[in-house]
Amino acid sequence: NHPVSGGKQTALSSVSFFNPEKLHSLTIQPLYPVTPSRPPSTVSYVERARQHRWRCSDVTFHCSDGALRQQWIQTIREQLTALTSRPKHLLVYINPYGGKQQGECIYEQKVAPLFACASISTDVIVTEHANHARDHLKTEAELKKYDGVVCVGGDGMFSEIVHGLVSRTQRDNGVDQNSPEEKLVPCSLRIGIIPAGSTDCICYATVGINDPVTSALHVIVGDSQPMDVCSVHHNNTFLRYSISLLGYGFYGDVLADSERKRWMGPARYDFSGFKTFLTHHHYEGAVSFLPATDILGTPRDKTRCRAGYVTLPNLCFCSIPEYEVGWGVVRGKFLAINAASMSCACPRSPMGLSPAAHLADGTTDLILVRKCSRFNFLRHLLRHTSKDDQFDMTFVEVHRVRRFRFTPRHCQNDSELDLRENGKQLFSQICRDHPACSCSPAYSSWNCDGEILPHAAIEVGVHCQLIKLFARGIEEQPLFEDLANPPCAL
Numbered sequence: 001n002h003p004v005s006g007g008k009q010t011a012l013s014s015v016s017f018f019n020p021e022k023l024h025s026l027t028i029q030p031l032y033p034v035t036p037s038r039p040p041s042t043v044s045y046v047e048r049a050r051q052h053r054w055r056c057s058d059v060t061f062h063c064s065d066g067a068l069r070q071q072w073i074q075t076i077r078e079q080l081t082a083l084t085s086r087p088k089h090l091l092v093y094i095n096p097y098g099g100k101q102q103g104e105c106i107y108e109q110k111v112a113p114l115f116a117c118a119s120i121s122t123d124v125i126v127t128e129h130a131n132h133a134r135d136h137l138k139t140e141a142e143l144k145k146y147d148g149v150v151c152v153g154g155d156g157m158f159s160e161i162v163h164g165l166v167s168r169t170q171r172d173n174g175v176d177q178n179s180p181e182e183k184l185v186p187c188s189l190r191i192g193i194i195p196a197g198s199t200d201c202i203c204y205a206t207v208g209i210n211d212p213v214t215s216a217l218h219v220i221v222g223d224s225q226p227m228d229v230c231s232v233h234h235n236n237t238f239l240r241y242s243i244s245l246l247g248y249g250f251y252g253d254v255l256a257d258s259e260r261k262r263w264m265g266p267a268r269y270d271f272s273g274f275k276t277f278l279t280h281h282h283y284e285g286a287v288s289f290l291p292a293t294d295i296l297g298t299p300r301d302k303t304r305c306r307a308g309y310v311t312l313p314n315l316c317f318c319s320i321p322e323y324e325v326g327w328g329v330v331r332g333k334f335l336a337i338n339a340a341s342m343s344c345a346c347p348r349s350p351m352g353l354s355p356a357a358h359l360a361d362g363t364t365d366l367i368l369v370r371k372c373s374r375f376n377f378l379r380h381l382l383r384h385t386s387k388d389d390q391f392d393m394t395f396v397e398v399h400r401v402r403r404f405r406f407t408p409r410h411c412q413n414d415s416e417l418d419l420r421e422n423g424k425q426l427f428s429q430i431c432r433d434h435p436a437c438s439c440s441p442a443y444s445s446w447n448c449d450g451e452i453l454p455h456a457a458i459e460v461g462v463h464c465q466l467i468k469l470f471a472r473g474i475e476e477q478p479l480f481e482d483l484a485n486p487p488c489a490l
């Protein structure tokens with residue numbers, strides 16, 4: 001019975017104020033003409049747009065009955081206060097140099113106004129050097145003050161936050177990160193990613209799009225998505241954590257080359273990818289792995305990790321003892337050894353390196369690409385950009401595993417590492433001087449979520465649901481988008 005005006009024209013009764021999905025804040029905006037006794041009320045809410053984008057819309061109500069209006073406002077406020085999953089205080093780190101160096105601008109223009117509108121208070125730190133955020137989280141940050149940590153940047157910045165939070169949590173709980181067998185303690189604070197990087201693979205694979213406004217709204221509504229984290233060790237020494245890709249051979253070489261071309265921005269990956277494809281190096285070694293049993297799905301099935309897919313914690317851990325499952329071993333010459341703990345979907349590859357991988361099932365998909373012709377490798381790579389099955393090739397095999405180890409054929413010990421580094425430089429110099437030389441170096445590097453690891457021989461274990469993100473996984477696209485998502489109805 002009450003007239004409505006503003007961004008949307010709708011009847012009061014058609015708006016469900018009690019649906020927490022819909023509302024993230026209430027603001028009272030005086031519109032004109034306004035009589036002091038009858039100011040209108042504006043409610044902001046989340047509206048789904050195309051391709052997994054979320055947008056903020058608002059609807060303004062005029063109510064002739066002042067008491068009723070106050071009652072509505074009071075009820076909405078009570079409902080919003082009762083939503084305990086929504087963050088109120090956030091610690092924000094901005095990398096001003098990630099991606100196209102737009103981090104600060106993206107945060108100030110697109111994200112900060114939304115956080116303010118949702119009454120979220122923030123402490124913002126613009127990083128001054130690499131590992132600033134990681135070290136601040138690890139040692140200094142007063143974590144008790146916050147409901148979550150937000151990073152503005154790319155996968156590298158997210159990785160810093162994960163390392164800071166996971167290390168801090170283990171230290172606070174007396175857990176030794178250097179032991180590969182140690183069960184790690186999950187982090188209690190959720191992490192939000194505002195994408196402003198070059199690949200934004202974590203954001204893309206957990207939200208469905210790398211869009212700062214969408215990610216900010218997932219933080220505001222207090223979404224929660226658990227995620228697996230891999231620990232990487234060498235000789236009982238902790239090296240790094242990995243959330244997306246651990247890649248030896250092709251992706252290691254692409255990264256090593258692209259790091260020298262950071263000045264190119266995101267285009268460095270295309271340049272180095274093409275160059276690495278042409279060099280076509282293969283690497284010899286043995287991969288041993290503990291297959292994941294007791295799991296739902298395989299890397300080759302058609303299931304996709306989507307919002308609402310809940311992994312029961314008991315499926316995260318194998319009920320059969322390790323010695324009964326038995327380790328598999330594959331030896332040979334490989335163009336690429338990739339472990340994808342999640343799909344690794346990104347704008348370059350919308351289905352990702354392992355389209356059926358799950359975010360929080362305690363497993364990683366180990367993809368072994370054996371030495372093959374350049375033509376066949378190109379066919380394999382191109383399938384990452386389409387819906388074709390990149391595993392349906394004789395030289396590719398994929399295993400869903402809980403742990404794995406890699407030992408290069410000429411396994412180096414620590415004293416040989418320096419030799420290896422010097423040898424690699426010498427070797428690459430020789431190859432540069434003799435471009436016709438087609439032999440492969442003995443070692444590649446591991447690409448660990450975009451960071452290069454110093455050792456080729458590594459041991460990897462998956463820690464199920466060690467961290468949580470302000471996300472909900474990729475939502476299924478409705479068949480008839482316009483019908484399923486009319487304005488106002490969420």
Ligand SMILES: Nc1ncnc2c1ncn2[C@@H]1O[C@H](COP(=O)(O)OP(=O)(O)OP(=O)(O)O)[C@@H](O)[C@H]1O
Pocket residue numbers: 094095096097098099100126127128129130131132152153154155156157158160196197198199200201450
């Ligand atoms: N102030 C800073 N100066 C220099 N480097 C920084 C600074 N803050 C963070 N870094 C480092 O910059 C690296 C790259 O950042 P980020 O991940 O945000 O962007 P990107 O590399 O362009 O994107 P992506 O990781 O998605 O490819 C990170 O590894 C991070 O450690």
Ligand SMILES: CCCCCCCCCCCCC/C=C/[C@@H](O)[C@H](CO)NC(=O)CCCCC
Pocket residue numbers: 154155156199200201244245251254255269270273277344346348349352353381382384385447448449450451
């Ligand atoms: C000739 C045409 C070939 C087309 C092939 C396309 C295949 C693309 C697969 C993309 C997989 C991305 C995996 C993500 C890894 C991230 O953890 C990491 C950090 O951001 N990014 C890279 O290492 C950046 C790595 C970028 C590699 C291209």
Ligand SMILES: [Ca+2]
Pocket residue numbers: 228340341342357358359360361362363364
């Ligand atoms: Ca996984």
